[in-house]
Amino acid sequence: MKDVLDQLRKTSVLVIGDLMVDNYQWGKVERISPEAPVPVVKIQSEELRLGGAANVVSNLAALGCQVGVCGLIGDDAMGVKISAMLDGMGVDRTGLITDPHRPTIEKTRIMAQNQQMLRYDREQTGPPADAVAEQAANYLERHAQSYDGIIVSDYGKGLISKELLGALNSGKSKPPVFVDPKGMNYGLYRGAACLTPNEQEAALASRIAISDDASALEAGRALMNELKLLHLCITRGAGGVLAMTGGEHRFLPARAREVFDVTGAGDTFISVAAALSFSGHPFFECVEMANLAAGVVVGKLGTAAVTPHEILGAAEGGAKYYTALEIVELAASLHAQSKRIVFTNGCFDLIHTGHIQYLQASRALGDVLIIGLNSDASVRRLKGPERPLIGEADRAHLLGALSCVDYVVVFDDDDPLELIRGIRPDLLTKGADYTVETVVGHDMLSEWGGEVRLIPLVEDRSTSRLIEKLAKQSRG
Numbered sequence: 382m383k384d385v386l387d388q389l390r391k392t393s394v395l396v397i398g399d400l401m402v403d404n405y406q407w408g409k410v411e412r413i414s415p416e417a418p419v420p421v422v423k424i425q426s427e428e429l430r431l432g433g434a435a436n437v438v439s440n441l442a443a444l445g446c447q448v449g450v451c452g453l454i455g456d457d458a459m460g461v462k463i464s465a466m467l468d469g470m471g472v473d474r475t476g477l478i479t480d481p482h483r484p485t486i487e488k489t490r491i492m493a494q495n496q497q498m499l500r501y502d503r504e505q506t507g508p509p510a511d512a513v514a515e516q517a518a519n520y521l522e523r524h525a526q527s528y529d530g531i532i533v534s535d536y537g538k539g540l541i542s543k544e545l546l547g548a549l550n551s552g553k554s555k556p557p558v559f560v561d562p563k564g565m566n567y568g569l570y571r572g573a574a575c576l577t578p579n580e581q582e583a584a585l586a587s588r589i590a591i592s593d594d595a596s597a598l599e600a601g602r603a604l605m606n607e608l609k610l611l612h613l614c615i616t617r618g619a620g621g622v623l624a625m626t627g628g629e630h631r632f633l634p635a636r637a638r639e640v641f642d643v644t645g646a647g648d649t650f651i652s653v654a655a656a657l658s659f660s661g662h663p664f665f666e667c668v669e670m671a672n673l674a675a676g677v678v679v680g681k682l683g684t685a686a687v688t689p690h691e692i693l694g695a696a697e698g699g700a701k702y703y704t705a706l707e708i709v710e711l712a713a714s715l716h717a718q719s720k721r722i723v724f725t726n727g728c729f730d731l732i733h734t735g736h737i738q739y740l741q742a743s744r745a746l747g748d749v750l751i752i753g754l755n756s757d758a759s760v761r762r763l764k765g766p767e768r769p770l771i772g773e774a775d776r777a778h779l780l781g782a783l784s785c786v787d788y789v790v791v792f793d794d795d796d797p798l799e800l801i802r803g804i805r806p807d808l809l810t811k812g813a814d815y816t817v818e819t820v821v822g823h824d825m826l827s828e829w830g831g832e833v834r835l836i837p838l839v840e841d842r843s844t845s846r847l848i849e850k851l852a853k854q855s856r857g
Contacts, residue, residue, distance in 0.1 A: 382692070382693055382696055383689070383693060385657065385660075385670075386444070386670075387445075388660050389446050389656050389657070389660060390447075391447075392446050392529050392659050393446065393448075393449070393528045393529045393530075394446050394447070394449070394528060394529065394530055394531070394655065394656055394659060395448075395449045395450070395451065395525060395528040395530075395532070396438050396448065396452075396531075396534060397434070397450075397452065397517075397521070397532070397533050397534070397540075397541070397545075398433065398434025398452055398533055398535055398540065398561075399434050399453075399486065399534065399535065399536035399537070399539075399540055399541070400433055400435045400450070400452040400453065400454060400486065401431075401432035401434075401435060401436075401485075401486040401487065401536070402429055402430075402431070402432060402435075402459045402462065402485060402486070402488070403430040403431070403432035403683065403684045404489040405427065405429075405490050405492055405683055405717070406422075406427055406489060407717060408422040408423050408424040408426075408491070408492065408493050409422070409423050409425065409494070409719075410422055410493045410494060410498070411423065422491050422493050424491075425719050426716075426719060427717075428714065428717035429462060429466070430684045430685075431466055432486075432488060432645070433486065433534065433648075434450070434452055434534035434536065435452070436645050436648040436684050436686070437534045437561075437648045437651065438450050438467065438470070438472055439470065439686045440649050440652035440653070440686040440687060441532075441656060442470040443686035443688050444653065444656055444688070444689060445689065447473075448470070449473040449474075449476060449524070450467065450472055450473070450476055451477070451478075451517060451520055451521060452476070452540065453480045453483070453509060453517075454478070454479055454480070454485045455479070455480060455481075455483055455484040455485035456479050456480075457485055460485040463477075463485060464477065475520075475524075476517075476520045476521075478513060478517055478520075480509055480513050482505075482509075483504075483509070484505060486503070486538060487502070487503040488500060488502050489503075490683070492683075495718075504538065506538045506539050507539045508542065509539060514540075514544070517548075518545055518548040519548075521548040522548045525549050526555075529659040530655060530658070530659030531557070531558045532558075532560075533558060533560040533561070534561050534651070535560065535561060535562055535563045536563055542569065543569040546558075546569055556659075557574035557611075557658065557659060558572075558573045558575075559574060559575045559576075559654065559658070560573045561576075561648070562586070563582070565586055567586045567604065567608060570608060571607075571608045571609060572608070573608070573610060575610065575614065575654070575655070576604065576608070576613055576614070577647065577650060578615060578616075579616045579647065580615055580617045580618065580620070583600050583601065586604060587601075587604050587607075591615075591617075597617065597620075598630060601613050601615055601625050605625060611627075612624070612625065612626045613626075614650070614654065614668055616647060616650055621633045621636075621672070624664070624668040626665070629665075631665055633668065633672050635676065636672050636673050636675070636695065642682050642683060645678060645684040646678050647675075648684075649671075649675050649686065650671045650672070651671070652671075653667070653670055653671035653674040653692070654667045654670075654671035655667075657671070670692060674695070677692065677694075677695050682718065688707055690702055690703060701780075701786065701789050702777055702778075702781060702788075702790075703788055704790065705792060705800060707790075708751065708788060709803035711788065712751070712803070712804040715749055720747075720748040721748045721807045722805075722806045722807050723746050723749065723806060723807070723809075724750075724753065724797075724800075724809050725739075725740070725750070725751075725752060725809070725810045726753035726754070726755070726821075727754070728759075728776075729779075729780060731770055731771065732776075735839040738839055739810075739836050739838065740780075740783060740786060741785045742836045742837075743810040743836060744786070746808050746810065747807060749788070750786055750787050751787065751789075751790065752786055752788070752789045752790070753800050753801075754789055754790065754792070756792065757772055758793055759792070759793055759795060762795060777789045777791060796821045796822075798821060801821075801825065801826075802822075802825060805829050806826075806831055807830075807831050807832075808831065808832060809823065809834070810833075811833065811834075811835060812835065812836055812838045813836060813838055817833045817835065820833050
């Protein structure tokens with residue numbers, strides 16, 4: 382799977398669709414308004430994320446693909462911010478079109494206690510002006526064929542039309558097109574390589590009520606025949622995914638371990654399935670990995686992307702393993718949500734009761750526990766050539782299996798200073814055999830108001846003592 386995901390760096394994908402900004406306003410509710418029976422949300426922070434078709438772009442960039450985008454933004458502040466965020470991801474945005482007659486689509490969510498209290502939208506729907514539509518079509522005629530494949534992310538806001546999609550067929554060679562559809566008029570998607578409707582959308586488009594596997598299969602066959610599709614995926618929430626290609630079909634079970642927020646799950650699914658398919662991998666394998674990725678993203682709060690590391694982690698039974706770069710980006714998002722981050726670090730070789738009680742006590746101090754795990758090379762430099770006894774991949778997996786551990790990141794330095802500086806934890810924990818002054822990173826925590834907490838240790842429990850005991854027994 383790692384080799385397959387690594388190949389995505391050579392895959393180029395063009396995304397066409399309705400671009401949006403998801404504006405998250407994070408706050409707390411402490412009282413009810415005296416003016417009306419509604420909660421008063423005290424806003425503490427704001428976070429902007431790419432939404433709609435732009436979230437598909439974000440997911441593809443997180444996978445490592447070479448990405449281009451064609452869509453509309455307004456001549457406004459949010460349009461400028463979308464452009465800046467796309468630039469930050471290295472996306473080719475030459476197909477980004479400014480429409481002076483409509484605002485950038487913005488969905489604002491008021492969040493408190495990890496709950497969405499309210500959402501309000503700024504948008505203008507309907508077909509764009511003829512000159513704008515023509516500009517988009519001209520771009521597709523010139524550039525679409527230079528990509529390995531195309532994703533159409535239709536949110537029903539007006540950009541996607543029969544005429545626009547017809548521009549994809551104007552060249553000598555037609556790249557495969559995957560479509561996340563909207564509405565009931567699926568005729569405009571006829572000839573696409575694959576459609577990925579959800580169960581409700583598939584039922585409406587096929588005019589067949591879906592209540593079980595048999596009716597889902599009936600609806601799928603109807604859509605395949607009517608639209609001349611090569612492939613079809615019907616995403617069914619807790620019911621998993623129905624994947625169809627040629628005369629074959631498979632029902633894949635839902636892979637989410639915990640459903641926290643389904644926002645953007647369809648974007649993640651089509652991003653992974655399409656990118657892998659464009660790379661030349663068998664369709665059912667692509668769908669299986671997309672199903673894994675969707676299972677990861679619904680465990681996150683709000684619009685989010687999934688990385689190859691998270692997909693691999695999900696395949697191994699968990700999704701807690703991050704690179705240093707990924708954990709820094711994640712920590713920034715957690716801070717925006719006013720999460721209290723606890724960080725600790727160590728070798729964690731031969732995990733024992735003392736480790737577990739220490740980690741449980743650390744996690745109880747905040748909302749999230751991140752563990753910085755010394756790499757094998759780092760442990761050898763610190764402990765000697767015979768350590769570690771257990772490799773870093775296995776140590777990370779064992780730590781990730783603990784419910785008190787939220788994220789694990791392996792670092793190769795002798796100390797976690799750079800990791801601490803990037804994560805900016807609210808609390809840094811260490812065993813009570815240290816003093817605050819001897820804890821690595823204690824002096825920098827004052828920069829952002831963090832603090833060090835020393836955790837009492839379980840007596841007579843240490844990896845070194847376990848190794849000595851095993852050695853004595855071996856000699857005996």
